[in-house]
Amino acid sequence: MDVKEKKMLQYLLCYAAITAAAVCAIAYLCRQPTAANDSSATGYVERIESTADRAAAAIGDGSGRIDAAEEALDRATATIDRGQKAAADNKERIERLQNIIDGCVKRNQQATELVKRIKDTNRQGAE
Numbered sequence: 001m002d003v004k005e006k007k008m009l010q011y012l013l014c015y016a017a018i019t020a021a022a023v024c025a026i027a028y029l030c031r032q033p034t035a036a037n038d039s040s041a042t043g044y045v046e047r048i049e050s051t052a053d054r055a056a057a058a059i060g061d062g063s064g065r066i067d068a069a070e071e072a073l074d075r076a077t078a079t080i081d082r083g084q085k086a087a088a089d090n091k092e093r094i095e096r097l098q099n100i101i102d103g104c105v106k107r108n109q110q111a112t113e114l115v116k117r118i119k120d121t122n123r124q125g126a127e
Contacts, residue, residue, distance in 0.1 A: 003070050007070075010066070011059070015059075018055050022048065022052065028044075
């Protein structure tokens with residue numbers, strides 16, 4: 001699942017939990033033997049509304065945190081992509097430098113051999 005699907009699933013689960021809590025509260029209130037005490041019913045309704053408000057605020061807060069996490073994930077992904085591109089560029093540069101070094105080593109060996117031949121020729125001429 002990608003991040004958006006997880007976010008949608010979290011919203012649905014939160015809404016389902018709120019709905020279930022509301023249904024349970026209504027069922028509990030309906031099972032009361034009498035409605036003689038309106039103040040207790042009003043208290044229940046106020047508590048249910050208060051709980052629903054807190055749940056909605058928690059969902060909003062969670063949504064904001066999910067959005068912030070998605071943005072951080074996008075930034076991290078972009079940073080990783082830039083790092084991988086830089087690594088690939090550096091690999092190419094290192095390969096070019098290695099070719100240059102190999103050429104220098106080869107030329108250095110040729111120069112060393114040439115100096116050796118010159119010294120040998122000078123020794124033979126001096127003899």
